[in-house]
Amino acid sequence: MPYLPMIYVAWADGALSLEEITEIRSRLAASGGIPADSWVILESWLHPEHPPTSVELAELRDRIRELASELPDAERRSLASLGAAMARRRSAEGSRWESASSLRTLEAVEELLGVLGGEATRALLAPEASPAPPSPPEIPEPSFPVETLRTYLAGPHAEIRARVLALITRHEFVVPVGASTRERREHVLERLQDLADAGLGRVAQPETFGGEGNVPGSIALFETLALGDLSLLVKYGVQFGLFGGSVQQLGTEVHHERWLSSIGSLDLPGCYAMTEMDHGSNVRELQTRVRYLPDEDQFEVHTPHRRARKDWIGNAALHGRMATVFGQLEVDGEEHGVHAFMVPIRDDEGALLPGITIEDCGEKIGLHGVDNGRLSFDRVRIPRDHLLDRFGTVTEEGRYESPINSPGRRFFTMLGTLVTGRISIGAAAISASKTALSIALRYSSQRRQFGPSGEDEVPILDYLTQQRLLLPRLAECYALHFTTQALIDDYGASTDDEALRSRVEVEAAALKALASRHAVDTIQSSREACGGRGYLAENRFGELRDDTDVFTTFEGANVVLLQLVARGLLSRYREEMGDLSLRGMVRVLADRAGTEVHRRNPVRSRRSAEDHLRDPETHLDAMQFREQRLLQSVARRLKSRIDDGMDSFHAMNECQDHLVSLARAHAERRVLEEFRRAVEAAPDPEVTGVLTRLMELWALSRLEEDRAWFLETGYMEGSQSRAIRSLVNQLCGELKDDAVALTEGFGIPPELLRAPAARLPDDRD
Amino acid sequence: MPYLPMIYVAWADGALSLEEITEIRSRLAASGGIPADSWVILESWLHPEHPPTSVELAELRDRIRELASELPDAERRSLASLGAAMARRRSAEGSRWESASSLRTLEAVEELLGVLGGEATRALLAPEASPAPPSPPEIPEPSFPVETLRTYLAGPHAEIRARVLALITRHEFVVPVGASTRERREHVLERLQDLADAGLGRVAQPETFGGEGNVPGSIALFETLALGDLSLLVKYGVQFGLFGGSVQQLGTEVHHERWLSSIGSLDLPGCYAMTEMDHGSNVRELQTRVRYLPDEDQFEVHTPHRRARKDWIGNAALHGRMATVFGQLEVDGEEHGVHAFMVPIRDDEGALLPGITIEDCGEKIGLHGVDNGRLSFDRVRIPRDHLLDRFGTVTEEGRYESPINSPGRRFFTMLGTLVTGRISIGAAAISASKTALSIALRYSSQRRQFGPSGEDEVPILDYLTQQRLLLPRLAECYALHFTTQALIDDYGASTDDEALRSRVEVEAAALKALASRHAVDTIQSSREACGGRGYLAENRFGELRDDTDVFTTFEGANVVLLQLVARGLLSRYREEMGDLSLRGMVRVLADRAGTEVHRRNPVRSRRSAEDHLRDPETHLDAMQFREQRLLQSVARRLKSRIDDGMDSFHAMNECQDHLVSLARAHAERRVLEEFRRAVEAAPDPEVTGVLTRLMELWALSRLEEDRAWFLETGYMEGSQSRAIRSLVNQLCGELKDDAVALTEGFGIPPELLRAPAARLPDDRD
Ligand SMILES: Cc1cc2nc3c(=O)[nH]c(=O)nc-3n(C[C@H](O)[C@H](O)[C@H](O)COP(=O)(O)OP(=O)(O)OC[C@H]3O[C@@H](n4cnc5c(N)ncnc54)[C@H](O)[C@@H]3O)c2cc1C
Ligand SMILES: Cc1cc2nc3c(=O)[nH]c(=O)nc-3n(C[C@H](O)[C@H](O)[C@H](O)COP(=O)(O)OP(=O)(O)OC[C@H]3O[C@@H](n4cnc5c(N)ncnc54)[C@H](O)[C@@H]3O)c2cc1C
Structure with a gap:
């Protein structure tokens, strides 16, 4: 009787091979101390040739559970104590199992069987799978005041973060489910307009041009925007960060005056056209040619071959009207390295301008709401003052001048604006x-x-x-x-x-x-x-x-x-x-x-x-x-x-x-x-x-x-x-x-x- | 004259600060050995307050290039030798630069300037960005016979791989671009039928039931299929691998006879319904109940609560007619652990059967062509012989019997079929x-x-x-x-x-x-x-x-x-x-x-x-x-x-x-x-x-x-x-x-x- 729990566990977890059962039997026999009548029962359960059937085991388990249900918790802790208690309560042999030494005998058997008594007991006595799932785990009380941490993380730009959140938590900012690429792009454009309308396109711009003069704040803004639709984020980055930023950082007052405001309001959607098919990381080797034509006092922007097309340009496939184009400047036969130019690419109705060719880059892995395009220029003319000339200019006399004489340093200074x-x-x-x-x-x-x-x-x-x-x-x-x-x-x-x-x-x-x-x-x-x-x-x-x-x-x-x-x-x-x-x-x-x-x-x-x-x-x-x-x-x-x-x-x-x-x-x-x-x-x-x-x-x-x-x-x-x-x-x-x-x-x-x-x-x- | 190349490089790479220029000047002065007239020129170029303008530098570069274009390669290797050669050719002072010692003087200056002569020279003399991109790099000859390697990798199952490739390279196997989830699923179902029609659903099945008895081959088949559309792969895996495999491995002859053939031909599309909302990894704790009803000699399959619904079940949302359902078997009040049952879920027209509820799991990250569903059972009755009973059966007398008495071992043996x-x-x-x-x-x-x-x-x-x-x-x-x-x-x-x-x-x-x-x-x-x-x-x-x-x-x-x-x-x-x-x-x-x-x-x-x-x-x-x-x-x-x-x-x-x-x-x-x-x-x-x-x-x-x-x-x-x-x-x-x-x-x-x-x-x- 007192061995039943152990026997059940030994068989039920399937961990014993027949050889091992035989081994255990002989060890039990050798260990002595087991009363003869118990031994008979034990032997019948541990017969290697006649293992208990699955039904017998299931019945055994239920019998143990039934008996155990009447026991106090303390007696249910190990197989040995469970067995002893059951024996005491129920059978004629009960009194035999009251001494501490008899418990030790049982424990020795448990040891021999090699089962881990405590948890096997719990498993044995566990209720059947319950009809309802357990309640969800509780979230422990945090060790710190969450609100204080939140305020601390938001930091000095909390106000601008709040402005962004107020906007992008509005229902129209939810990305439409199952939308096509075309719909995604339109949706993003509309939301971008919402951001511009809320003044969020001018945060980095100088106050003189209606901006907030808050470059750090504009980065916190971007960081917050990134909690929402990332296509909107990237489109925002192209328009206000890269395109607007290039005018602000590479241009001079005349450019700021002329363009910053309409960029900030999204009246002038634009692109940042640096990368080419053959040159991504290696910007210094861009192939787009920009030649100064002294007779016309204009620049000619030209794509010399197909692999020099501008590639991956955000906002180019659909919405951009103007592009900051990076190309090799040539003045009077001299090369002066990469410079940036403002090149109109579409008219106010969105029609392509002469000499401009644009292809859609096609489906991407993500950022489906961003219209990336491939741009090329067939001897496109632009006025001389479309050169963003903070670091290098062409004078009225058609001479190149730069505050930075070294082309190397000039190039890296320009790139520094990135x-x-x-x-x-x-x-x-x-x-x-x-x-x-x-x-x-x-x-x-x-x-x-x-x-x-x-x-x-x-x-x-x-x-x-x-x-x-x-x-x-x-x-x-x-x-x-x-x-x-x-x-x-x-x-x-x-x-x-x-x-x-x-x-x-x-x-x-x-x-x-x-x-x-x-x-x-x-x-x-x-x-x-x-x-x-x-x-x-x-x-x-x-x-x-x-x-x-x-x-x-x-x-x-x-x-x-x-x-x-x-x-x-x-x-x-x-x-x-x-x-x-x-x-x-x-x-x-x-x-x-x-x-x-x-x-x-x-x-x-x-x-x-x-x-x-x-x-x-x-x-x-x-x-x-x-x-x-x-x-x-x-x-x-x-x-x-x-x-x-x-x-x-x-x-x-x-x-x-x-x-x-x-x-x-x-x-x-x-x-x-x-x-x-x-x-x-x-x-x-x-x-x-x-x-x-x-x-x-x-x-x-x-x-x-x-x-x-x-x-x-x-x-x-x-x-x-x-x-x-x-x-x-x-x-x-x-x-x-x-x-x-x-x-x-x-x-x-x-x-x-x-x-x-x-x-x-x-x-x- | 001979210093010009060095001077150009020193300025042009932008690496010198004005302090450093001053330093270099004084070192040059201190080093001596520079002829006075050269020193005048040098000083004028190295004037910290009056650095050369960008245009002067560009002109200087072009002059050097022009002069250099006439030199043999050997003399274009370092700035020093380039300068010396240029001086020899062109200027009145030429003869002065013929001796080895004068070259060493130049080299010392080069050293002082701290430029890396060899590559600076190449950079200086490099042609302007060419109008055409360089030709594509050649692929080197491999060191081994590719065809031999390919054959070796294909291994013993080359023939079955070839059969798969012949099929999936056909144009109708191309995933339709821009297809909706619904279209993707239909497309996958059609292609799955193509595979079945080509006999590829029976490769693992025993020959007695029209299969090829080739389990290893069926894995090579799957491996090859994975070079194509992975939705098709997974749908294939669900139908022939999991669903078909469960019948083959967990069922006995009667089940093989009844179902294997129609599974292999896709006449019986099916599911493998193991996972539940609350139990994925921990299969042993599945909550689906399957009770044997002795009076009716049937099983009752039941989902006890919402979180016990079968979840993620491939082929369930749309196409499956039958499901191998894993649930806790109860016979005569006894629990016998997880067993698998064949449960019809849709009729031949595809309509849901009584007691069956199915929801679509919804959009996934990938595998858009696979219709995963959530399945639940409201006391659904199935005949007794729908228990896949290789490892445990219920006899005509309504008694549970298993060749593996230990429920633990039985469970892991069943899972072994995975x-x-x-x-x-x-x-x-x-x-x-x-x-x-x-x-x-x-x-x-x-x-x-x-x-x-x-x-x-x-x-x-x-x-x-x-x-x-x-x-x-x-x-x-x-x-x-x-x-x-x-x-x-x-x-x-x-x-x-x-x-x-x-x-x-x-x-x-x-x-x-x-x-x-x-x-x-x-x-x-x-x-x-x-x-x-x-x-x-x-x-x-x-x-x-x-x-x-x-x-x-x-x-x-x-x-x-x-x-x-x-x-x-x-x-x-x-x-x-x-x-x-x-x-x-x-x-x-x-x-x-x-x-x-x-x-x-x-x-x-x-x-x-x-x-x-x-x-x-x-x-x-x-x-x-x-x-x-x-x-x-x-x-x-x-x-x-x-x-x-x-x-x-x-x-x-x-x-x-x-x-x-x-x-x-x-x-x-x-x-x-x-x-x-x-x-x-x-x-x-x-x-x-x-x-x-x-x-x-x-x-x-x-x-x-x-x-x-x-x-x-x-x-x-x-x-x-x-x-x-x-x-x-x-x-x-x-x-x-x-x-x-x-x-x-x-x-x-x-x-x-x-x-x-x-x-x-x-x-x-
Ligand atoms: C979605 C998207 C939007 C973009 N938007 C714009 C945009 O609006 N305007 C714009 O101008 N550009 C844009 N780009 C282009 C982007 O800036 C380039 O993709 C990026 O600069 C990398 O250039 P690349 O793709 O040509 O890669 P490559 O320069 O060809 O590099 C490819 C890989 O080669 C290896 N490699 C290259 N150089 C080295 C090296 N020196 N050492 C070791 N490994 C190297 C690296 O593994 C690298 O990832 C966009 C790109 C994407 C994908
Ligand atoms: C696309 C798809 C198709 C599927 N098709 C089928 C199908 O046809 N039939 C079917 O029956 N099932 C199917 N499944 C279910 C799949 O088998 C389960 O998702 C899988 O078993 C994991 O279970 P779970 O998702 O519940 O994860 P959980 O078991 O909840 O585990 C979640 C995470 O918890 C952690 N974790 C869990 N347990 C442990 C542990 N012991 N130790 C450490 N970490 C742990 C791990 O990080 C794990 O990733 C499908 C699933 C997917 C996503």
């Missing part, structure tokens, strides 16, 4: 991640699957792998958020500070590369974290992925940007290196000749105590060490190649992966610094607390990710790297109960979040 | 990768961007980062291809070999997880590798990604499968562990008590000579060590938790990342073994050669990826891990010229490849 776009795209990528993480974390807090035997299934966010999939990415999202806000501020402050501006250019390239990579990766992980539910279109991972994927490519392909960052670091002055020369690098090397990166005290750096590993100084120390060391070693490698007579292109190429690692290392060090500054400035001790944990998680998971490098260089030892791994696990556990609240900090209104998978019990239907 | 689906999905994922890599590598061999100054731009496949992005993935694609073929063979041989079958189950789970991860990752990388061009829908990365993404989720979520693999390894006998008990593991531990994994001779394992690092024994040694060590350490960690009284669920959860690493380590070790076997069996020395390089690249890039672990455990040292990194770079270089030919080995016909980005010069328009 920086707004890069910061904006980085910021927008982070917004898309925020959306994805909000959906995935909310779903993970609610979705149950599997659980301890005999208990409710657990929310999938209780799984370590699920935490590892999502929480470090949540931390990264915060890290990049703060870095972006700092960069926006720096950018705002850089107008009259050339050194700061160069630094901002490097950091913008780095941020854009990191943030777009983070977005692609986070959206995919979030999709998978939601299992099948994540594959439903309504849960939005598909559209997020399809629309943001290209953020890794436009505004500079990431791998190209990271090399730009590395070059910037090598020369310490980006403008000096932009031209691919290695001069600056060689100079850096000369400066440092003989000096080695200060090697940290190994005792200090190798400590693996938790408080040491959680110390932000430790993280910064490691990241600084890595950056310096990578900088030195890549410089050394480049130099040795050049000394051997290799040209810089091939030398760079042989060290490309190294350069990219350097750029990432730099970017992460910067992110950590900004994260730390943001934590220190947090307005509330509980907010500081949760942000500190997030920062630790971020920093440690980055170090964990790159621990091979630290081990290779001897900066870390195995024990330390293992300690980091378990600390990352621990931090995931510390943060999981705050995860949903942390996504609430992003302040994404439900109208924008939309995904049914993101519903919490309160708003469940 | 193995065909898993291998098939793994194989299909690899096919999708092959498509993506073919497009990206062909494009990368043709697309030029940037280049050494003054030379043609290089194909982007010349970039190390591009090679690193694509070539290890190409190697992985080959690795997984061979592993799949071996697994198909093993599966074919496992019918009567239970031990082999359990092994195949573990390997199938591992392969599916690895292959679907590889596909997602490779498709994304391929997209990015093609820059903007990759974002055009016509280049197919969007559809590939959207359709294959879910391969990480269905047929078992990857993270769940990897845990299953780890459990299988822990117990060494999967069936014994399937029930989550830790018994098997504890036993393994006991077996090995005290024995340590044999620690390799450090001298041997730490050698970093190239031949040692390229030796497959080295790779295998490392991978075996890792797997054994991870197995032991995770077992130890689990045991200590259990000894401390933690239940197995929580113990497993705390070690989840460790378990997943173990599973991956195991899978990679197996892949390496199969790759090696395939290389050894290759039919031609040149094919062996290229496959060997691929295998080395694969193995080393896997070791590189996980080098942190090897460093942590002391198996590798930093120097060795660095040597591996540079060897991976070197192998990328060795393989890049074969890359396009290696994709040709996949044998994807152009009708299926389609993407314009994949066109080579021969087939360019």
Whole structure:
């Protein structure tokens, strides 16, 4: 009798082979202490040739359950105690099972059977699948005031963010379901007009021309817009950021006067036509020719061959009337490099102008609401003052003049104006991640699957792998958020500070590369974290992925940007290196000749105590060490190649992966610094607390990710790297109960979040 | 005069600040050896307050070019020799520049200026952007016979692959552009009928019922089908694989007789209804109730609550007439666990049958041609012989009987029949990768961007980062291809070999997880590798990604499968562990008590000579060590938790990342073994050669990826891990010229490849 529970479990979980049953029988026999009558029963149940049938087992289970239902909880904890209690209650042999020693006998048998008594008991006594699903898990109380965090994240541009949200949460901003590409494009154009009508196209423009003179605010605006339809975002970026920005930044007063206002109101829809079929990343080699014709005092814009057509130009396929066209300027037989020109492409009725040919680029993976086109020019004439001539002009006398004599420096100064776009795209990528993480974390807090035997299934966010999939990415999202806000501020402050501006250019390239990579990766992980539910279109991972994927490519392909960052670091002055020369690098090397990166005290750096590993100084120390060391070693490698007579292109190429690692290392060090500054400035001790944990998680998971490098260089030892791994696990556990609240900090209104998978019990239907 | 080229370069690249110019001037003055008259000219050009204007610089450049055009190549190599030669030819001072010492003077100045003479010279003398684009790069001759490789890859199932290709390359198999979801679904149904009409629905069915009795062939068929429309693939999988397979594998003769033929011909379209709203991964807890009603001798199938509806069921929303429904069987008040039942859901006209409710799951991210539905049953009656009763039956007397008495073992035996689906999905994922890599590598061999100054731009496949992005993935694609073929063979041989079958189950789970991860990752990388061009829908990365993404989720979520693999390894006998008990593991531990994994001779394992690092024994040694060590350490960690009284669920959860690493380590070790076997069996020395390089690249890039672990455990040292990194770079270089030919080995016909980005010069328009 008292053995029944064990016997049932032994057979029912299917884990025993017949050989093992035989083995157990003989061990039981050998162990002694089992009364003869029990032995008979036991033997009959453990007969290898006559195992109990499935029906017998099912009946046995029900009998045990019935008996057990009358027992107090304390006696239901292990198979042995359950068995003993049942025996005591029900059978004639009861009294025999009252002593502690008889319980030990039973426990010994349990041990022999090799079952894990506690949980097997729970499983055995668990009720049949209930007719109703368990109630949804509760969201734990957050450890911090959510509203305070939300306000802190919104930062100094809260007002403009609120203006954007008020608009884009309106019902007409919902993307029409099942709309064709043509309808999507019209819808986006209408919404773009709404934004312009609300004055949102002029935020960056100078106050003299009716704008708000608020460039940083315009980036916060863009960041917020990215919580809605990303096609609208990109169309907005083309019209007001790239097209409007080119007039503002590359043009001079006459151009501002003439065009800024109608661009801001969308009366003049336009394009930014830089890329060509054959030249995307390598802008310096654009093939479009712009010749100054002195007799007519005009420029002639010309596409010399089919592969020099302007490609991918947003707003070109349908709506653009004017385009900022980048081409090689030729004056009086002299080439002066790439310049930007205002070229009318359609008349006020939208008809193509003479000499202009436009094709639609065709269906894209995403951004269906953006009309990208391919543009070509057949000796199109434009007036002389359509040259955006801040950095180079053609005088009335037909002479070329530029405030920057060096064509190389001129080119990079012009390209420097791209920086707004890069910061904006980085910021927008982070917004898309925020959306994805909000959906995935909310779903993970609610979705149950599997659980301890005999208990409710657990929310999938209780799984370590699920935490590892999502929480470090949540931390990264915060890290990049703060870095972006700092960069926006720096950018705002850089107008009259050339050194700061160069630094901002490097950091913008780095941020854009990191943030777009983070977005692609986070959206995919979030999709998978939601299992099948994540594959439903309504849960939005598909559209997020399809629309943001290209953020890794436009505004500079990431791998190209990271090399730009590395070059910037090598020369310490980006403008000096932009031209691919290695001069600056060689100079850096000369400066440092003989000096080695200060090697940290190994005792200090190798400590693996938790408080040491959680110390932000430790993280910064490691990241600084890595950056310096990578900088030195890549410089050394480049130099040795050049000394051997290799040209810089091939030398760079042989060290490309190294350069990219350097750029990432730099970017992460910067992110950590900004994260730390943001934590220190947090307005509330509980907010500081949760942000500190997030920062630790971020920093440690980055170090964990790159621990091979630290081990290779001897900066870390195995024990330390293992300690980091378990600390990352621990931090995931510390943060999981705050995860949903942390996504609430992003302040994404439900109208924008939309995904049914993101519903919490309160708003469940 | 002879300084002009240097002066031009110094100014023109914009790299000099005014301070630096001043510095250079004074150094030049200090260096002496410059003739006074030259010094005057030099000074005038290097005047910090009066830099040359842009026009002066442009004129200077043209003058240099004109002069240089008359020089022989030898004299155009450095700025110094160019300057000297120009001086000799043209000016009165010519003779002064003939001596070697004067050349050295010039070189010293060049050095001072800090410019890199050779490439600056080329840049200076490069022709203006030419009016026509450079000709497309040539594809190098492959190092091996492509046709031989193709035949080898097609393997023993070449004939069935050819049958599939002959069909799906027909024009009606092209997915209609811009079709609505409804049209896509109809199109897929029609094509499915074409496949059935060609006999492709019966390949796996027994010959007795008109099939070909060729299960391995049916997987090769599926693999080939995956080169075409993936919606068709999945619909095919649902009808013939899951629905047909369930009848074949879970049913008995009466069911085979009654249904197999009409399933194979698609006269009976059906569903596989396992998943429910609340239960995806955790199949054992399904809530659908199936009660035997003795009075009627029927079953009653019932959905107890809304969240128990069958969810995601392919073929349910529109076309299915019958469904294999998984539910909890109850006979005479006894629960017997999950069983499968044939439940008619629509009549011959397609109208829903009484008691059946079906909703469309709605728009998905991809697989738009598959009609997934949500099914529920309101006390639906089915005859007793609709229970697929191979592993459990209800007798005429209304008694439950099963050849497997243990419900746990019974459940896992039933689920074991999922193995065909898993291998098939793994194989299909690899096919999708092959498509993506073919497009990206062909494009990368043709697309030029940037280049050494003054030379043609290089194909982007010349970039190390591009090679690193694509070539290890190409190697992985080959690795997984061979592993799949071996697994198909093993599966074919496992019918009567239970031990082999359990092994195949573990390997199938591992392969599916690895292959679907590889596909997602490779498709994304391929997209990015093609820059903007990759974002055009016509280049197919969007559809590939959207359709294959879910391969990480269905047929078992990857993270769940990897845990299953780890459990299988822990117990060494999967069936014994399937029930989550830790018994098997504890036993393994006991077996090995005290024995340590044999620690390799450090001298041997730490050698970093190239031949040692390229030796497959080295790779295998490392991978075996890792797997054994991870197995032991995770077992130890689990045991200590259990000894401390933690239940197995929580113990497993705390070690989840460790378990997943173990599973991956195991899978990679197996892949390496199969790759090696395939290389050894290759039919031609040149094919062996290229496959060997691929295998080395694969193995080393896997070791590189996980080098942190090897460093942590002391198996590798930093120097060795660095040597591996540079060897991976070197192998990328060795393989890049074969890359396009290696994709040709996949044998994807152009009708299926389609993407314009994949066109080579021969087939360019
Ligand atoms: C949706 C969309 C909208 C766009 N809108 C506009 C617009 O409005 N106006 C406009 O002017 N342009 C626009 N673009 C163009 C965009 O700026 C370019 O796509 C981008 O600059 C990349 O150029 P590419 O596509 O030619 O890629 P390429 O330069 O050909 O690069 C392709 C790939 O080659 C590799 N590669 C290239 N160079 C290097 C290197 N040096 N080192 C290592 N690897 C390298 C990388 O993998 C890279 O991804 C848009 C593009 C898209 C897709
Ligand atoms: C397009 C499509 C077609 C399908 N077709 C069919 C069909 O024809 N028939 C059918 O029966 N089913 C079908 N399915 C269902 C499919 O089999 C399930 O989606 C799959 O089993 C996963 O279940 P789930 O979606 O409920 O995810 P869940 O089980 O809820 O898991 C969600 C996530 O939780 C986490 N998680 C869950 N368990 C664990 C764990 N133990 N440890 C760590 N993390 C965990 C993982 O991140 C996982 O991705 C289909 C699904 C899709 C999307």
